[in-house]
Amino acid sequence: MVKVFAPGVVKLFGEHAVVYGKPAIATTIDRGVFIECEKSDRLIIESIGTPSTLVYLPEEGRLEALGAERFFAYVNTALKIARERWGKLKARFSIKSELPPSIGAATSAAVSVGILKAYSLCANVEVSKEELAKLGHQVELNVQGIASPMDTTAVAIGGVLKIWAHPFRVEKLDVSLPQFYIVVLPRRGTTGEIVADVKALLDRRRSAQSVINAIGEVVEEAEGCLRRGDLNCVGELMILNNWLLGALGVVDNRVMTLLDLLKTFVYGGKISGAGRGGVVLILPKDETVVEKILSATGYTYFKVSISKTGVVAI
Template identity: 30%
Template sequence: MESKASAPGKAILFGEHAVVFGQPALAFAVDKRAYVSLKKSSGKKSTIKSTDLNFEASFDLSRGIDILKNQKKGIVNYILGALSLGHDGSPLEIELSMEMPVGAGMGSSAAVTVATLAAAYNLHHKNIDISNLAKKAHEVELMVQGAASPLDTAVSTNGGLVYLDENSEISSHQAYLDNSLILGYTSYRGNTGEMVDSVRKRRERFPQIMDPVIESVGNITRQALKLLSQDNLDKEYLGELMNINQGLLDSMGVNTPELSRMIFNARKYGALGSKITGAGGGGSIIAFCPGKLEEVLHILQKTDSAINADFSKEGVLIHHK
């Protein structure tokens, strides 16, 4: 029997870094997905293969990775973690395909984790409860990373627009963002842990300055949620909130010349708003450019990588043959 599932990546619209200090965050599912296929194997060990990421691995769940070609240990660890919670340990043939770049702030690890868990539950004919699946996927991320927000796995599981409030409670919302968003990403991937630590240290050095900055990001996020919930979205207002948020991220010290170049090129060629998405220090920007999608995409692709990050209402899916 073969079981196949997929889950979307994500992009943070508002709230990165401030969320670490108890402020809300707002993210959405991107129509780029991770696909995981599980098939029972007659061999003694399980194998993982990904043509997209150009790696192969073999393992025994009780002992961990045995052979790994092309050093994709991070992604493999999420798959192993998910299987430890959703599979009985018997040998599997696993195939992974990705429509999103790894390490670009698009929640690739969460998408792979959610898809693997869903495929494992389906393989064993277990009921897939969305809230439980998100919870278990977050447990895997904690297991692998040591610390993780529940936001990424909630977005990959639920799809759509997801709000993480001050009490770490998750809620899903409608949004009207179709055909208006671009993700640009650099070849250099920032280190999330290092960026979070640098912001924390800056806050410790300058609490009277940085606390209002962090609180302002939280207020922007709350305002953006109200705005996005309206049928008649004020697009210029949303873009302005993104640009203000970017100024505050700059003050946190997480920008780079490469990210800044993409941010200002996007605005120059028609984006109403553009900002870092994710931890910064490298990685990705998001640009809101209704009516100017092709122009902005073209200019960003001249110097960096960029994709149309269309809004996905669908979360995790089981694919039946």
């Protein structure tokens, strides 16, 4: 049996501005998606613990999972691309995610790249990280119509990466961070809708471009702070990046309330990804107090570390 771990991804700096030519800094984390593949007499995919509404049709003795086909779109497309590339495979795939979907932690990229990796191993084909990144991006493009290569590249390569989307370039940064938290807020809107709203703002108001430029400068300065391991600087620039994202309309009161609640006990924090809820990164100074506050106030959160590797066979 083949077993693969595909990490989730968070953006330390530069989301949204990356769409307009600025670099972003993303990192893989030690929570993600586990995928098993075992040869079988037919193709079966099971995804454990996924949300779906079950409808029972007693007259037909049949059970339907509402929305499940759409949910499996990334899996289906990854399997189709893998089959075209590496030939037909009859196998049982089992998917188990440690992260909720649709919060901005790149579960779609982890599932896409993870299925491709598991399929290739099960079919005894060797595939480079670069090819996995390219095919993973193809899966996201096919399903979403529009997608930056940031998440799929990060899942395939792993570690802390400086990424330019247009033209595409990636640089691995040899930096580390202590453990941090990802707090999960219900997200209002999809990544596509939020990216479209930011584009509309930039089309409407010429001065909004200066916010994008400022985010680009924050990313460059943050790279220096990360390389020096200067957490005060990293945290302060996270807050600055978050205010700039607020100016683009993607940070709401729930995020500001959370950051305000924790401010004495953290270096900094910011949304990660498209925003309007979803993942909020918290870089703690005092882990014990931060955890006490998060638990007492009922937030959903995960303590995570940077993962230095991308998708791996385990």
